[in-house]
Amino acid sequence: MKNFIVTILASILFFNLSAQNPVATGPSKQAPVQRPKLVVGIVVDQMRWDYLYRYYNRYAADGGFKRLMGKGFSCENTFIPYTPAVTACGHTAIYTGSVPAIHGITGNDWWDYDLNKYLYCTDDDSVKTVGSNTELGKMSPHNLLVTTIGDELRLATNFKSKVIGVALKDRSAILPAGHSANAAFWYDNKTGDWISSSYYMNQLPAWVNEINAKKLVDKYYTQDWNLLYPAATYDQSVPVVKPFAHPLKQYVAKNYGVISATPYGNNFTFDMAMAAVNGEQLGAGSSTDMLTVSLSSPDYIGHAYGPNSIEAEDGFLRLDKELGDFFNFLDQHFGKEECLVFLTADHGAANVPSFLKEHKIPSGNFDDEKITGAINLQLKAKTGIDELVIGIMNYQVYLNRNAIVTSKLNKDSVDKWVMDYLLQQPEMERVLLLDNLAGVTLNEKIKSALTNGYYPKRSGDLQLVLKPQYIDGFLRGGTTHGVWNPYDTHIPLLWYGWKIKPGSLNREVYMTDIAATVAALLHIQMPSGSVGHVIEEIMK
Numbered sequence: 358m359k360n361f362i363v364t365i366l367a368s369i370l371f372f373n374l375s376a377q378n379p380v381a382t383g384p385s386k387q388a389p390v391q392r393p394k395l396v397v398g399i400v401v402d403q404m405r406w407d408y409l410y411r412y413y414n415r416y417a418a419d420g421g422f423k424r425l426m427g428k429g430f431s432c433e434n435t436f437i438p439y440t441p442a443v444t445a446c447g448h449t450a451i452y453t454g455s456v457p458a459i460h461g462i463t464g465n466d467w468w469d470y471d472l473n474k475y476l477y478c479t480d481d482d483s484v485k486t487v488g489s490n491t492e493l494g495k496m497s498p499h500n501l502l503v504t505t506i507g508d509e510l511r512l513a514t515n516f517k518s519k520v521i522g523v524a525l526k527d528r529s530a531i532l533p534a535g536h537s538a539n540a541a542f543w544y545d546n547k548t549g550d551w552i553s554s555s556y557y558m559n560q561l562p563a564w565v566n567e568i569n570a571k572k573l574v575d576k577y578y579t580q581d582w583n584l585l586y587p588a589a590t591y592d593q594s595v596p597v598v599k600p601f602a603h604p605l606k607q608y609v610a611k612n613y614g615v616i617s618a619t620p621y622g623n624n625f626t627f628d629m630a631m632a633a634v635n636g637e638q639l640g641a642g643s644s645t646d647m648l649t650v651s652l653s654s655p656d657y658i659g660h661a662y663g664p665n666s667i668e669a670e671d672g673f674l675r676l677d678k679e680l681g682d683f684f685n686f687l688d689q690h691f692g693k694e695e696c697l698v699f700l701t702a703d704h705g706a707a708n709v710p711s712f713l714k715e716h717k718i719p720s721g722n723f724d725d726e727k728i729t730g731a732i733n734l735q736l737k738a739k740t741g742i743d744e745l746v747i748g749i750m751n752y753q754v755y756l757n758r759n760a761i762v763t764s765k766l767n768k769d770s771v772d773k774w775v776m777d778y779l780l781q782q783p784e785m786e787r788v789l790l791l792d793n794l795a796g797v798t799l800n801e802k803i804k805s806a807l808t809n810g811y812y813p814k815r816s817g818d819l820q821l822v823l824k825p826q827y828i829d830g831f832l833r834g835g836t837t838h839g840v841w842n843p844y845d846t847h848i849p850l851l852w853y854g855w856k857i858k859p860g861s862l863n864r865e866v867y868m869t870d871i872a873a874t875v876a877a878l879l880h881i882q883m884p885s886g887s888v889g890h891v892i893e894e895i896m897k
Contacts, residue, residue: 390880393855394695395640396510396647397687398533400448401676402526402656403838404702405664406435406847411593412673415586421680422851425700428693429853430895431861437704437846438867439809441751441839445478445528446810447703447868448651452505452533454872454887456809461502462532463815464751470758470814476500479531481556488552488561488569489545496527496543497556498536503886505535506872507647512537513881517644521637523630524651525617529703533649539637542629549574549613551629564636573628574613577621578605584667585674594667595712601667618661620675622654627683640691645879651703652676663709663836684853697855697878699871702848706838707828720826723784725749732778739774740766746775751810752829752839753791753817754779775819787822794820806841858897866892 409422409431416422425431437447439456441464449455449462457463462478469476479496486494504512507520522534522541530541538557542565545552550569553561561569582603584591591597608615616622630650633639639646655672662668680700687696713720729746736745742764747755754775761768776788789797794808807820823829828837838845848868856878869889876883877891 392645392879393697394645394691395634395687395697396645396875396879397696397698398452398647398649399680399698399700400451400529400533400649400651401700401702401849402444402529402651402653403659403704403706404655404673404849405705405844406433406702406849408664408673409849412670412677415590415593415674416677417681419681420677421684421700422677424681424684425698425851425853426861428859429698429851430857430859432850432852432866432892432895433861433863434865435701435848435850435870436843436865436867437848438806438869440806440841441810442704442841442845443751443839444526444656444703445532448529449501449532450868451701451703451871452507452535452649453501453503453884454506454869454876454889455503455884456869456888457816458809458812459503459886459888461500461812461815463810463812465528467750467815468747468755468817473759476815479528481554485555486545486552487555487558488565489548489550491545491547491552493527493543493545493547494552494554496531496554498531498534498538499556501532501536504884505533506875506881506884507533507649508535508537509876509882509884510645510647510879511535513879514644517642519637519639519642519646520649521633521639521647522649522651523626523633524649525622525626525653526651529651529653530649533651542633544617544625546614546617562636564632568629568632572610573625574616575609577616577619577624578609580621581605582619582621584671585678588667591667591670593665594670595665597667601671603668617654618657620654620658620672620679622657623652623672623676623679626650626652626654627679630683631686634686634690640696659706660831660835660837663712664706665708665712693854695855697857697875698853699875700849700851700853701868701871704838705843705845705848707826707836707840707842707844709834709836710826710828710831711834713826718826719824720828721784721824722832723782723821723823723827723829724832725829728779728782732775735778736771736774740764742766745771749821749829750817752821752823754819754821755817756819758818772818779819779821784823784827785821786824787820789820789822791816791818791820803841806846852895856897857895860894862892862894864894866890 445465481497481499520538522530524530525544527543530543534541710720873889
């Protein structure tokens with residue numbers, strides 16, 4: 358027994374010494390994994406795919422869109438594979454490769470059945486605003502359930518990579534950047550400054566304070582919004598009856614929110630994006646960094662004026678020039694072969710109903726607030742219970758489940774009554790029980806989109822499917838988005854730079870394929886909720 362113990366101790370000593378002095382069994386140096394210096398994701402908020410071609414003849418030869426289409430790779434049939442097609446869901450899906458049923462961001466806001474209250478997608482009362490005294494910085498990615506491609510890049514490099522998000526909208530800066538981002542910055546429309554939250558930092562970096570001190574928003578206001586070209590040349594827009602006039606000088610130092618609904622919001626965002634590259638020295642380290650940029654102004658302009666407006670056309674012609682300048686900036690800093698860029702959109706938009714009607718195309722508006730009130734009034738008369746419908750959001754009816762249970766109502770009966778009432782509305786095509794989508798006879802594309810958008814704790818009880826060309830709200834003009842139809846879900850997807858070969862692809866791909874493709878290019882793990890596939894055709 359004594360000899361056995363001595364033998365074991367000797368063996369342990371031998372293995373310890375071996376571990377401390379390993380014998381080299383392979384090359385002392387290995388080639389590092391090839392990656393670009395910087396990945397830049399650009400999301401144009403509310404850009405339909407057809408804008409690439411509607412304005413193509415007017416885009417500048419040295420601008421952004423023709424550069425991407427001529428020297429980059431275009432995925433011509435890229436679709437959003439879920440509903441609702443709205444900002445928060447779109448930005449999240451792009452960078453997670455996932456769908457609301459998995460990543461949990463079921464809308465810009467929703468009724469949260471766990472918390473029993475309305476919830477905005479990035480609300481977080483546990484954090485504080487950094488950079489102003491307003492409440493607009495009490496935001497974080499707290500409600501996002503999965504990782505982003507930025508999170509996976511940070512994990513893959515042991516957090517040596519930097520990830521920064523920039524956008525006018527808080528949700529468009531926060532959700533793309535992910536949980537472990539170094540920072541996300543968004544616009545405080547009450548102060549005219551770029552802000553963040555204590556989730557990321559305790560105080561703004563010096564370079565952000567410097568850009569805030571310049572009060573660039575006032576500089577842009579002094580320029581007014583005039584057309585880039587003579588009004589008669591805007592032949593892709595509805596002819597204007599009145600002279601184009603969007604004076605902005607009156608807002609200097611008075612109303613900092615107006616810039617978002619002008620093309621100057623894009624200029625302002627690019628100012629911040631370039632300042633982030635310089636201030637954070639992105640791409641200057643030994644590991645790949647990532648910058649997410651969302652251009653929110655096209656969405657504000659599109660909602661107000663619609664896809665066929667001269668405002669939308671001028672906005673995209675100006676955006677083309679700003680993209681060209683931004684790509685020149687990236688080329689000067691990194692060169693085309695050291696920077697990977699993709700450009701896409703979070704959703705499209707429907708044509709304005711009144712415009713379609715003028716051209717004999719069926720269309721109309723659904724008044725969800727009026728219908729909610731009418732349903733609750735009639736249900737109260739039948740049951741004695743107030744507000745059994747909490748609201749209609751994201752094209753879904755949210756029922757007061759607690760009231761139904763405590764009042765001992767038969768939920769199936771309530772569901773059926775509400776469904777029957779809604780089906781009588783002239784704008785309605787289908788009304789479906791969300792927890793029974795598998796059991797309905799429905800076009801597979803629509804069924805898949807609705808299923809991918811359903812997360813029970815944050816989704817409603819009944820799904821509305823409006824007739825094509827019909828929109829929710831905007832009764833006094835303008836338009837919106839959110840449904841499965843191609844005008845809302847067919848988006849551009851363009852790749853440029855590192856490892857990207859020029860060309861195009863007509864095969865159908867999806868918004869959720871972007872993160873998987875970036876992961877493959879960088880040789881890192883795809884995000885934790887990813888359901889996408891690699892678009893192999895884009896690679897050299």
